Amino acid sequence: xxxxxxPTEMTATEGAxxxxxxxxxxSGFNGLFWYQQHAGEAPTFLSYNVLDGLEEKxxxxxxxxxxxxxxxLLLKELQMKDSASYLCAVSRxxxxxxxxxxxxxxxKVLA
Amino acid sequence: xxxxxxxPSHQVTQMGQEVILRCVPISNHLxxxxxxxxxxxxxxxxxxxxxxxxxxxxxxxxxxxxxxxxDGSNFTxxxxxxxxxxxxMYFCASSEAAETQYFGPGTRLLVL
Numbered sequence: 001x002x003x004x005x006x007p008t009e010m011t012a013t014e015g016a017x018x019x020x021x022x023x024x025x026x027s028g029f030n031g032l033f034w035y036q037q038h039a040g041e042a043p044t045f046l047s048y049n050v051l052d053g054l055e056e057k058x059x060x061x062x063x064x065x066x067x068x069x070x071x072x073l074l075l076k077e078l079q080m081k082d083s084a085s086y087l088c089a090v091s092r093x094x095x096x097x098x099x100x101x102x103x104x105x106x107x108k109v110l111a
Numbered sequence: 112x113x114x115x116x117x118x119p120s121h122q123v124t125q126m127g128q129e130v131i132l133r134c135v136p137i138s139n140h141l142x143x144x145x146x147x148x149x150x151x152x153x154x155x156x157x158x159x160x161x162x163x164x165x166x167x168x169x170x171x172x173x174x175x176x177x178x179x180x181x182d183g184s185n186f187t188x189x190x191x192x193x194x195x196x197x198x199x200m201y202f203c204a205s206s207e208a209a210e211t212q213y214f215g216p217g218t219r220l221l222v223l
Contacts, residue, residue: 033211042202042214043154087154096159096167098144099212103153 002026004102006088011108012078020073020105022088030093034062034073037085037104046073046086075107083109113137115215117203123221124193132188132218134203143186144204144212145178147171154202160186193222 003025012018024032031050035043047055049064049071061074073086085106089099116135124130136143145157158168158178165178177189186205190197200219204212 031210035214040200040219042216045211045213048211089154096144096161097142097206097210097212098156098159098167099146099154100156101154 002090002092002100004088004090004100006086006102006105008103009106009108011110013110014078014080016078017074017076018078018107020075020086020088020107022071022073022102024069024071024088024090024102026090026092026100028092029066030091030097032062032064032071033089033091033099034060034071035087035089037087039085043087078109080109080111083107115203115205115213117201117215117218119218120216121219121221123223126195126222127192130190130193130220132190132201132203132220134186134188134215135184136186136203136205137207137213138184140205140207140213142166142206142208142212143180144206145188146202146204146214147199148202148217149199157188157201190220193220195222198222 005023034046037043047062054063059076064071085104087104088102091097118133143160146154148154158172159166175191179187200217202217203215206212
C-alpha cells in the first residue's frame with residue numbers, strides 16, 4: 001500500500017529553525033515534493049528531491065534518503081508568515097506521475 | 112509568471128444537481144490533474160489527463176465524475192449528481208512533464 005507519514009502539528013518561535021519530517025512507503029518512486037499550504041489556499045511548490053541528499057533554496061532546504069524512505073524540510077530564520085501547513089507528496093512512476101500526499105504538518109510560528 | 116486559474120472560486124449547489132468546475136492550466140503544460148481536499152483532511156488525487164484522455168483515475172472518480180478538455184485551454188471537472196460528501200475544495204494542477212505540479216487556487220464546493 002501507499003503510506004506517507006508526517007507529524008500533525010509543530011510549534012516554533014520566530015527566528016528559530018524547524019525540521020519537518022516525512023516518511024513514506026510507496027510502490028515506486030519518482031520524486032518527493034514539499035508544498036506549503038495556507039488555510040483555504042492552494043498548495044504552493046517549495047522543493048523537489050529525486051536523488052539522495054540536500055537541496056537548498058534560500059531559507060528552505062529539503063533532504064532525501066531513498067533507502068530509508070525519509071525526507072525532511074528545514075525552515076531557517078522562521079517568520080510569522082511561515083505559519084502554514086507543509087505537505088509532503090510522493091510522485092510515483094505510474095505513467096501519470098500523480099502525487100500521493102501526506103496529511104500535512106500544521107506549523108505555528110510564535111512571536 | 113504563468114499560473115493555473117480556476118473558476119468559480121466558490122460554488123454552492125443542491126444535492127443531485129450537476130456542477131462543472133473550470134480550470135485553465137499553464138499553457139505549455141501537457142499533464143493535467145484534479146485533486147480534492149475535504150475540510151481538515153489530506154489532498155487526494157482524483158484523475159490525471161494527458162494527450163486528450165484520462166491516464167489514471169482514483170477510486171473516488173466514479174461514474175458521477177467526468178473530465179474534458181473542450182478547447183485546448185480549458186480543463187473541466189463535471190460532477191453529474193452531487194452528493195453531500197462531494198463538498199470539498201477541488202484543485203486543478205498542471206505540469207510540463209513528470210515533474211513539479213502547479214496548483215490552481217481551488218474551487219470550494221458546498222453541497223446542501
